Amino acid sequence: MNKNIRRVTVAAMIAAVYFVLTMIFYLTSFQPLQSRLSEALTVLPYFTPVAIPGIFVGCxxxxxxxxxxxxxxxxxxxASLLAxxxxxxxxxxKPKRKLLAPLPAVLVxxxxxxTMLSxxxxxxLFATMLSVGLGQVLACYVLGFPLMLLIERTKKLNELFKGIS
Known part of the structure; x- marks a missing residue:
């Protein structure tokens, strides 16, 4: 498969999954005190930069x-693009920095x-920042970090991200 087609396809798949997860959990995704579980996907740039536009478009x-x-x-x-x-x-x-991969999404x-929700x-302000931060910890560390481990240990998932940088 053409490398550019593969990049666009993977980015589109990430965007679609982000969108679907956000809409399935709509009630927690758009409230003033929110937790967007689709943010678990923000760990995917650990594997490939192709995830960056996918997350951005999905968001x-x-x-x-x-x-x-x-x-x-x-x-x-x-904010999702920056994260x-x-x-x-x-x-x-950088395998030694794996534990840092979820952190930008939490902080950003x-x-x-x-601030925007406040x-x-x-x-x-403190309540909304704390709420969003805790929701991001849930999404990015509790869900996203295990997702990273699953991708690393699953041959087919690992192959999906390899060679598309």
């Missing part, structure tokens, strides 16, 4: 349909999404 589509308006489409999607890029920069091809989203919902 944009989710936020367009999500109900928090243009602020979430812009700020939320850019995915930072995950790639600090952990890609706690700050940016927490302003939009007129809730205390």
């Amino acid at each position: 944009i589509i989710s936020n367009i349909l999500g109900g928090n308006g243009i602020w979430d489409v812009v700020i939320g999607s850019l 995915a890029y930072l995950t790639y920069k600090i952990s890609y091809n 989203n706690a700050v940016f999404i927490g 302003v939009l919902s007129d809730l205390p």
